[in-house]
Amino acid sequence: MEDTSTTDDLPNENESGHISDIEQQNPTQMLTEELITLDEVSILTEKDVRTKSEQLEASIPKVELRKLFSCRKISNHTAISIHKDVLKELKDGKYKMEIAPSDLVDFGGQRSFDMTHQLFIQHKGTFVLMFDGSIGLYKPLKEYPQGIFTAASILTHWVNSILAYCGDSDDIMPIIVFAATHSDHFKERELKQKAKEYTEELTKIFSAHKHIKHIVCGRVFFINATNKNDPEIENLTDHLVEIAFQQPSWGERKPIAWVPLEMVISEMKSRDVKLITKAEMKSLNESHNDFILNDIQFEHFLNIQHSLGKLLYFAFPGINDFIVLQPPAMVNILRSFVTDECFWPKKKNLAKIHKDLHDSGSITKSDLFQLWNQMPFNEIMPDDDFKEYILQVLIHLDILIEPKRHKEGKSMSNSYLVPCIVKALAPSNFIDKEVIGDRTLCLAYEMTDLSDPSALSFKLIASALVMWPLKEEDGRPCLYYQSALMNVDERNELRILIEGQRVMVYLTNAESIHLISPDVAASIQECLTLALTNILKFYLQSSGKFTVNLDVSCYFKTKVGLICHEEVCLVSLSAVQRHKKWTCKHEVKHHRKYPMYWIFDRKKERCPLSCRGLERDALKLSPNDQHLVRLAKQIEVSVFGQFLIYLGLTTAEWEGIIYQYDRNGELGKKLMALYEWKKKRESNLQLVRLKDVSKALKKVDRQHYLCQILREDTCLMDIADSRLQEVPADEVLNRLPKHIGNCVIQLGIELGLSFNSIEETMHNHFKDMYSQIYDILRKWKQSSKIKPTIYKLMLALQCTDSGGLTFLRDEYLHP
Known part of the structure; x- marks a missing residue:
């Protein structure tokens, strides 16, 4: 791809008191960029320009240049100055440059550069998108071993990427032109037919594009790149010149005071200076006496030079202190x-x-x-x-x-x-029924007025990775091209996938949709919506569309849904909020209960009066160890004994548990009692069901406690940080037990260990609480099925409410 930046908008302002109209130049001498003409009194020929350049170079002391270019310091503001003759011509309005150079950036070659386009795209650029005409638009490309990428898909990707960053306005720029290569593979008659076919196919692909005015698909240049005298290359050149003359800014005026600084930039480029600090550039500006730009003018000058592609200057906090004088240097970086x-x-x-x-x-x-x-x-x-x-x-x-x-x-x-770098595609079963089935909640963001930037999916994934790590399969992280698979915990997985103009999010429980936590679903939605909102603000700001009062939510629609008949059944979020049910295209009536989890109010601590408890299908499920923890924490000691009797334990069995586990506190004793009940039923070949728990809770008038076993405390989201997704160091785990209270059983369960493993630890380290806790931490780190992160450990400690959080926060979050 070639990026030919055309004439940009030049401010019609007199910054030095001397401005004149810009004349149109000979098209054969002009391809791109700005035209510098200041009055008609004198025109410099190419020889004159070289002479002035030589005079300028001669006027710059070598010692001072070395001081600037080697030491990166400017001790004398007059070290680089404009020759007095040039200054005089500027003051007299007699300086005129006839040649406008063109900067080309060629992406032909490594496919790894496909997604780096945003570094080089300019709002006023002309883009030549090239494809191999001997292969065609729809044949899979060998460069992409996945076998699904074609010239058509790559061209669509580039068109959307260019227009996503450049935005849209009344300006016709940027312009996208198509060229096919390898014309030498065809005879003349075949060549004309092929060119016609490509024109028709590209017109079909892009004619309905919302930014079609920027796309020239009515002409495909079929070139032979091995022949420098190929007439089609000349035709392409002429066409680019014609585009240059279409610039709305062609013929506008520009400040005379810009010229000295532009000449300094040109001189530094000739001396191979690639980067310079903004402070150094300001010092050079201040050395020009009558042509000094004030702060506002200086900032405007840099922004215009950036838009023209002559340099890179990003007027954003944190990256506005440096200037890249030679944008092609970024290719090497x-x-x-x-x-x-x-x-x-x-x-x-x-x-x-x-x-x-x-x-x-x-x-x-x-x-x-x-x-x-x-x-x-x-x-x-x-x-x-x-x-x-x-x-x-x-x-x-x-x-x-x-x-x-x-x-x-x-x-x-x-x-x-x-x-x-990420080229691997998601496996074919990424969202198959066998993988997610009816155990999944679906969330979708559909873009309404923007092309999806290539890196959108990765920004969303990166936002989620602050809290949930990538799943690993066969030793490889499940990060794919525009998709990823993450572990929320041992039983829940999160998938993010870009499908055209839609971002799909899938939250899947290993056993049933009934066991998905509404708090977790809501936290995922809030995280991704916040990320998407800020991402869109960035792209809109880059394209000049964003204003402080702009509601970016109008650029996407949110939908929620379920898997139905092996398809994603979605409905708008607003519709779900208004109606309790909806009927999909398969004539299936869906209830809104689970889709509403995406917007669940996490501040609610108890069930509303309208709550009818868990559904019948949910009551058929078996509670896991974490469910028993949540249940034990809720039931008061005063009614817990009676609750156990209704479950099926005897008073004697309960008293025996109290005696055996008295050292483990009230919660530890209740947890072990529920564990003994579970073992008793299993030993009698009886199923352990939530239905049994529900019946016992109703007997003690605590039926809604069962609803709360799915609740998760997500307040740690406020301190989520990428550093917390690292594995805790052994040295930290050695010191952590001294900061934790008596919570061996609960901590083990929250970390995913089995009751049997926890009992083994308590037996091997009898009466030594610190050793017990360390052994639990050691087992978790060594045997965890998912990445044992600091964040996961903090979540477990939060649930035990026994200390240690402050220690970990100070260890990992404080400088």
């Missing part, structure tokens, strides 16, 4: 970690970083900086300040995705997702 295997470094430690990145789809900050210490990357970023700036730019532009909750404050993440 990306090449340090976004590259195919055949280009990996030879050193084993560096090659391992690349392998880990390709296997996991993520990279740590320390590994990234290690790659940047190589030559020639270190020449571009000579110190950590420049590296830190580039890191933040890559995060800003979605090249790196930072796991965060999208709340205010600087993230302390040390690991980043790299979407452009």
Whole structure:
């Protein structure tokens, strides 16, 4: 792909008192970018321009240049100055430049660069999207081993990506043009027919696109790239010139005071200066005497230069202190970690970083900086300040995705997702009936007025990863192209999948939809909705559409639903809120109870008066150990003995449990009593059902306690941080028991250990509470079926209400 930036809007303002109209130049001398013409008194020829450039270079002391370019400091503001003759011509209005250079960025080659386009797309650019004309639009591409990517799908991806970042307005720019290569594979008659077919097919694909005015699909240039004299290449060149003249800003005026600074930028580029601090650029501006731009004018100048593609300047807090003078340098920076295997470094430690990145789809900050210490990357970023700036730019532009909750404050993440590396597709059974079936709640966000940016799915996934880790299968994280699978806990999984203009979210319980926690469902929805809202704000701001009072919710519709007849049955959230039931296309009536979990009020502590308890199908299910914990915590000691009798335990059995587990506190004794009841029924070959628990609770007038066994405390979401998704260190687990009270049984259950394993620990470390707790922590870390994260440990400690949270927070969240 070639990015040819055309003439941008130039401000019609007189910043130095000398402005004149810009004349149109010969199209053969102009392809792109701004036209600098200041009065008609004198026109500089190319020779004149070279002469002025040589005079300018001669006027710059070598020592001062070395001081600027090597030491990155400016001790003398006049170190780089404009030659007095040039200044005089500017003041007299006699300076005129006839040539406008064109910057081209070529993406042909490595497919790893497919998702880095946002770094190079300019709002006023002309984009030539090229495909192999000898293969066609719909044949699977060999470069993508998954076998589902075609030229048509890649072109659609690029069109949507370009327009997502560039936005839309009355301006015709950007313009997208299509070119097919390998014309030399066809005879002349075949070539004309093929070109006609491609034109018709592309028209069919994009004619209904909402931004069709930016897409030129009525002409496909069929070129032979091996022949520099190919007439079709000349036709393409002429067409790009015609597009350049369509710029609304063509012929507008620009400030004379910009020219000295533009010449300085040009000179620094010629001396291979790639990055410079904003402070250094301001110092250069202040050295121009009569042509000094004030702060507002200086900022405006940088923004215009950025929009033209002449430099990269991001006017966002945290990344507005540096300027990339040579945007193509970013290609080399990306090449340090976004590259195919055949280009990996030879050193084993560096090659391992690349392998880990390709296997996991993520990279740590320390590994990234290690790659940047190589030559020639270190020449571009000579110190950590420049590296830190580039890191933040890559995060800003979605090249790196930072796991965060999208709340205010600087993230302390040390690991980043790299979407452009992730090529693997989700397995064919990712959402099959056998995998999720009727055990799943569905949530959908449907975009209404924006093309989905490529990195949207990864930003949403990164937001969820702050709380829930990626599931691993066969030693590989389940991160795929535009989809991911995460472990909410041992029994619940979360899937996120992009389907065209729709973001699909699936929450699946291992056993039944009846056992999904409404608190967990609501927390997932709140997390993703907040993330989506902030993501859309960023893209709208980038395209100039966002205003402070803009409600971005109008850019997407939220739907909820269930799996029905092996399909996703969705209904608008507003409709579910108004009606108790809805009838789907299969003539099935669905109740809103479970879909409403997505917007459940997590502040409610008890059931509403309208609650009828668990459904009949739910009562047929068996309670797990965590359910017994929730139940034991609720039932008062005064009625617990009577409750056990209704369950089927005798008074003597209860008294024996009190004696045996007296050291484990009231909750420990109640938990072991419920465990003994469960073992007693199983030993008599009787099923353990929630129905039995329900009947006993009704006998003691506590029937709604059963509804509460699905509740989860999610208040720790407020401190969720990517650092908490790491595995706790052994040294921390050694010290943690000293900060925890008597909660061995409950802690073990909350961490997913079985009653048998907990009993073994209590027997092996009799009367030693600290050793018991440490053994529980050790077993959890070694045997957990899902990643044993710090966040999971904090959740378990929160449920036990026995301390340790402050210790972990200070250990991992405080600098």
